[in-house]
Amino acid sequence: MRLPTLRRTRAAEPGVALGTVRLDRRTKRLVGRLQPGDFAVIDHVDLDRVAADSLVAAGVGAVLNAKPSISGRYPNLGPEVLVAAGVPLLDDLGEGLFQQLREGDRVRLDGGAVYLDEELVAQGVRQDEQLVAAAMADAREGLSVQLEAFAANTMEYLRQERDLLLDGVGVPDIETSINGRHCLIVVRGYDYQADLDVLRPYIREFKPVLIGVDGGADALVEAGYTPDLIVGDMDSVTDEVLRCGAELVVHAYPDGRAPGLARVHDLGLPAHLFPAAATSEDIAMLLADEKGATLLVAVGTHVTLVEFLDKGRGGMASTILTRLKIGGKLVDAKGVSRLYRQGIPGSSLLLLLLAAMAAMAAAVAVSTAGKAFLGVVAEWWDNLVFQLQRLF
Structure with missing residues (x-):
């Protein structure tokens, strides 16, 4: 009351x-x-x-x-x-x-x-x-109990989604071209803003397919990008971003129920269904892998065991098997960002500048036009010295 x-x-x-x-x-x-x-x-x-x-x-x-x-x-x-x-x-x-x-x-x-x-x-x-x-x-003292439950959930997921993991059964056909390209998969998770900011040179150079997982699509837009694909339950992405022109893949329960599909239809937008017991970030990775992506760069996803447990739900067990399935294609954004964060030392820049000046001087000295130019400079210097001597 x-x-x-x-x-x-x-x-x-x-x-x-x-x-x-x-x-x-x-x-x-x-x-x-x-x-x-x-x-x-x-x-x-x-x-x-x-x-x-x-x-x-x-x-x-x-x-x-x-x-x-x-x-x-x-x-x-x-x-x-x-x-x-x-x-x-x-x-x-x-x-x-x-x-x-x-x-x-x-x-x-x-x-x-x-x-x-x-x-x-x-x-x-x-x-x-x-x-x-x-x-x-x-809580740390009781961690072993949670590890056992986590392992049990992983085996249950393997039993439920064996066909999806092994043969790609259930992966929808999409129009976005992924085969042979890099994919950047963004989840609004740990340190996603800092990682996206550092990855700008990578995005400019490789032009990866941009995949936003639910709120990760908003994160891409906030960073100045337009997602190519939006994957997830559609419960934490804004209407404006859903209308940005990205292809939509709605995560459904294994029995086909998809609460997010009604919202997409209310906005008058087409969408594909992807029924799976995995998390939305996992189905985004499985989709990109099945469609031929050569590299998957993950932003804001779960990496460590503590992060998996911190998510606090049994479905996170799917993440381990998804990563085993994808194998060497998956790179965490923090690894890529560390590569791009390595700037050129100031001493190396100075050495490069001096080397360029020396090369230019040598080229001028050995050429006919260069010799004539040096003669003019020498004569100008002699005249300047003579004028100074007369003054003092």
Whole structure:
């Protein structure tokens, strides 16, 4: 039952935070509605780093989580990101948070308590660096259990998607020409902005096929590019980017259900279906590989074991098998960016300049026109010296 809203406004006190709440049980969907200073009300067990980075980038004023941000199952990275950025994180506030608050309500935070005017809405734990560090240490001790579950999920995925992995069954026919080309696959994940910025010389030189995975398509547009393909659930890409002219591939469940297809059809856009139990980033890689790409450069995707676990869902097990299937074609953007980051040392530039000047001088000295030119210069120098001697 919703608590009555009082019309009085209490002045902010030291240690008390006031803000407008925005609510959504899916964090990545909420981020698109956040304004700087808003309080994000989420329902996110084991808050991952990608979600936390997006909240910080949106300028969130505080994060109110109905669930524990660290459950202890594994060392997830999101709470550390929020606490390091100085964002208040209130944890384990309970389901009543969504029942008693409405979009646009003004609330007050006082310690671990949330007040709607003068009424206590929820009480939880306000995380700080010490609490997060202690919870992460406990979570690392139970990591072996998660590794076993991760391995079991991997074997289950192999059983479900054997035909897709081995023979490419289910990969849709597309119009975008990929055969013999490089593909740049962008996920709005870890450090995607920095990697895209460093990869500009690579993109200019090789002109790869640009594939945006859901919000990764927006990332490409924000960086000044137009994606050739957009692959995913279509739940975190904007309408404007969907209309950019890219070919669309909608990720569907193995039984053919595709919630994102309705949105695409509402926009009057054509799309292909790709049913698979894998993640959207994995089907983008499998699609590019099946269509003959010679190299796949991945931006913002998951690379390390901690990143796989940090995503916090069983479907991430597909990533290991996808990478085994693709093999040597896949290169993480960080590897490519390190190659392009190697600038020319200043000493080498100076040596190159001196060598060029010496070569020009030698060419002038041995040619007939050069000898005549040097004679004119010598005569001019002699006249200048003679004039100076007369003056002094």
